[in-house]
Amino acid sequence: MVILMLATLYTNVGEGPFWAETSRVSNSCRDNWWTFFLYIENYIPAESCIPQGWYLGVDMQCYIVAVIIMVFLKKWSKMTLIGMGVLILLSTVVSFWNCYINRWAVVRVHFTAKADDYNFHYYIKTYTRCGPYLIGMICGYIIYNLKTSPRKYQLTMGKKFLYWMMCLTLLATCIYLPLSLTDDDDSIWQNALFIPVHRLVWSACVCSIVLMCVTDNADFVNSFLSMPIFQVVARLSYCAYIVHNFWILAKVISLKTVVNYYVHQVVVDSWGTTAVSLLLSFILSLMFEMPAPEIEKYCIKFVKKIFAVLSSAMGIKSKASNTL
Template sequence: MEVLFIAFCLITLVNGYNYTSIIATGGDGDLLVPDILRIAEALEEATQGRCREDFRAYLEGFAKQERWAMNMFDSSVKFPQGILAGNSYQLGNFDQCLSDDFGQYCLIQISSNSFAKETQYKRMFSKNGSSVHWAICVPSSCSPEEIRVLFEDVFQRFFDESALAVTVPPSLCSKNQRKPITYLEIIYSSIICLFVTFVLGTTLYHVVHIRKKSKRSEYALDRSRKTDPLHKQILISFSLIRNASKILAVRSTNNELNLDCICGVRVISMVMILSGHCLIFRITSPIVNADFYENELGKPQNAIFLNNPLLVDTFLLLSGFLFCRLLLQELEKKKGGVNVFFLYIARYVRLTPAYCVVLGFYCTFLLRLGDGPLWQQKVGVEQERCLNSWWTNLLYLNNYLQTDQQCMFQSWYLSVDTQLFVFAPIVIYSLWKWTLLGPLLLALTLMVTAILPWLITFFRQLDPTLMIYLNEIQDLTNNHYFKTAYIKTEMRAISYVIGMVFGYAIYRLQGFRIPNYVIIFGNVIALLCGFASLFSIILFYSPAYEYNVWISAIYAPLHRLGWCFAMGWIVFVCVLDKAESFLGKFLSSKIFAPLSKLTYCAYLVNGIVEIYSAGSIRVPIYLSIFNLSVDVVGHVIITFAIAFVICLLFESPIHNLEKILIKRYTSEPKIINEDT
C-alpha cells in the first residue's frame, strides 16, 4: 500500500494534478487507479537503497504538506508550455529546489517525435528540436541513472509512448553542496594576491615619489622620470597611478606614425565582435520564442551578425598591416640588423601574462562564480576543458592541438595571429631586401592563402563559413566546422597577408599624395566589396538554398578577400591623407584612444561574461530586438570594465617594464602590434 501511495504522489508530480483537490473530492478512480499501478511498478524497478527511502520520505512529507517537501514539489515543472513555439527548456525553480540539502535539481531531457517543431530551415532544429528539458526536484541521494530509469519508465507507462526516451546528463544535475578548496586555487590566489599587494606597494611608493618632487617644475619632473635610477623606473612601472593615466590618455603615442585612425577601427570592430558573442550565447540559451530567431535569420539587416567572423579578420588585417610597415621601417633604420628572435620573445612576454591570469581563473575560480540550471553544463565543462588543455593555449597551438577540448572559445585567434607573426618576417625581410623578388613572394603568398581555403572547402565539402544555426552553435567546441576549419591558420591567413600588402604599399608610398580621383574610385570599389562580402551571407540562409560545393568553395576565400580589401583601403587612405577626410577624422577621434588599449584584455575576458550569463540563467529568455540590444550594451560595458582592471594590473605594467629593459640593455626596436 505504501508503494501505491508513493506512486499516487508521483502522478501529481508528472501530470500536474492538484493534490489537495484530489484528496478533497476523491478524484476520478477510473483514471487514477491504473496510473497508480503503472507508476508503482516503475518506482519499485527503478529505485533502490537510499534513493528509494528518500523518495518515500519526500513524498510522505509532501502529503503532510511539510514546507521542505512542498518546496521540492513546487520547484519541479508540472506541465510543459510553449513546446511548439520552440520553448524546449522547462526550468522550474532552481533556487527553491536547492533551498534544502535534501533536494537535487535535474534537467531531464525527454525526446519524442511529438515535440518536433516545424521550420522552414532544414538545419535549425535538426538535433534537439524533438527534445524537451524538464526540471525536476528529487532527493539528492538519487543518481542520474536512477532518475533516468524511473522517469523514462514513468513517462512511457503514463503516456503509453514507446518512442519516448529520457536522458539525464550528470552535468544537468545540481546539489547544494560545498566544493572543497583545491591546491590549484590556493596557488593561483596566492600568486594574484602577492602581485596585487606588490602593485599597491609600488603605487604608494609612486605617491611618495611624486610628493617629494611636487615642488619641481613640470619640465624638471618630466626630466627626472628619464634620469631616475633603474630600480625606481621598474617600481614605478607597476604603479596604478601611472598605468591608469597611460590607459586613459587620449593623446596618441603614434603621432609620428600617423596611425590614430586604427584606434577607431579596432574599437568599433571589437564592440561588434563582443556583440556577436553576446547574441550567440543569448540565442542558444533557453528561449521562449524560437520563432523570433527563425524570422530574423533571413533579413539583410542582420547580415553583420551572421557574418560576424569577418570582424575578427579585421584584426588579422590590422596585425599584418602594422607588423609589416613597422618592421620595414626598422629594417631600413637598422640596415637589416633586426633580431627577429628577440621580437618573438618580446611578443610572447607582452601577450602571455594577462593571458595567464585569465586562463588561470578559468582553471580555478570560474566555477565558483555562481550557479544555475545550466551552470555545470556551461561553466563546469569549460573549466574541465581548460584543466585538460591549458598548455596548448600557452604554446599558442590550441587551434591544432586538442581542439575537442579547447579552452576559451575565443582564444584560437591568438594562436592564429601568433603563428602568422612567426611566418611574416620571412616575407617582410624579402620585401626590404629585394625590390622585385620581395613583391613576387608577397604575391605568391597571397595567391596560396587564397587557394587553400578554396581547396579545403571543396574537398571536405564544408560550409562557406560558420553558419549560425541554433543546434550547431550550442557548443562551439563541438561544432564540426569550427574545430576543423574556422580556427585553422590556413583558413584565416589571407586576411593577415592582405594587411601585409597594404603595409608594404604605405611603406613605399609614404609622403606621396594620392590624387582625389584615385581615392574616389578606390572608395567606391571598397564600398562595393565590403557590402557584397558582408551581405552576401544572406543567400546561404535562404530556405530555398541547396548546398553547392562549388559556391561554398568560391565564397570561402572571396568574402574575406573583399572585406579585407575594404577595411585595408580605409586604413590606407586614412594614413596617407593624415585623416583629413570625414571618416578619417571620426576614426581618429580621441574617444577611441583609451578604449583601443583595452581591446586585447576585452577579448580575453569576454568569455567569462558570456559563460557566466549563460550558466546562471533561471528562466527562458523572451527574444526581441529591444531585449537583445539591452543585453548587448550591458555585456559590452561589463567586458570593457573588467578589461580595464586586467589591463591596469597585469598588462600595462609588463609593457612598461618591457620598454625600460629594451631601452637600457638592447638596441632592438619595440615593434608595435595590434595587441599593445
C-alpha cells in the same frame, strides 16, 4: 591570469540550472593551459581553455612567418611581393577545395553536426587565415613607400565618390550576401567560393580605407578614426577580447527562465555585454597588463646588474691569477 582564474574561481562566481557547464571550462584550462602559452591551440585536437584564443595562436604564427618575409622583402622586394601573392592564391585555393569537398554552408554550418569539423579543419587554421594577414603586410609596405616618397596622391572628388561607393558596396556584399546562400547541392560551389574570398575582399577594403587616410583623401574618416576615445578602446581591446566570451557564457547558463528574443532586447543585451566587457577589461588591464612593461623593465635592469657584478668579479679573479 585569466587562465588561472578560469581554472580555479570561475565555477564559484555564479549559480543556475546549467552552471555545471563552467566545470567543463575549468577542466579544459587545467588540462590544456600549455597550448595557449605555446600558441599552438589551433592545431591541438582538444577542448580549448579560451575558445576564442585560436586567433592569438594564428596571429603569433603569422607574425613568425612575417619576420622571415620582411627579411626577403628588404633584399628582393619584387620577388617577395610576387611570392606573397602566390601564398594568398594558394591559401584561397586550399580553403575553397576544403569547403567544397566537405560541403560546408557559410551560414548554417555553425548550427549543424559539421560545426566541429568546420571549426577545427578550416576556421582556426593558419593556412586558411594567412591571406588577410598577407594583404595587411602588403598594405604596410605600400604605406612605407608612400611615406618615403615626395609624390602626393590626391584624388578628385569624382574618384573619391566612386571609390567610397565601390568600397561600401563590397563591404555590404560581404555582410549580406550569405543571407541568399543555402546549403543545397546547387549552392555548394557558391558557399565554397564565398567562404575564403569574402575575407580577402573585406581585408582589402579595410586596407584601402587606411591608404585613403594616409594619402589625405579621406579627411572626415581620418578625423573620426583619430579621435582620442579610440586610443582608450584600443588599450582595452585585448583584455575585452579575452574576457567577453566568459561573461556571455555566465549570463546564458545562469538563466532560470525562457527568454523570448526581440530586437529591443538584443540591442540592450549587446550594449550591456559591451559595457561589462570593457569594465572587466579595464580592471584586468589596470591590475596586470599596464604594470607588466614596468615589471619587465625592472627585471631586465636587475639581470643586467647581476651580469655586471659577475663579470667584474670574474675580471678581478683573472687579474689576480695573472699576477700570481
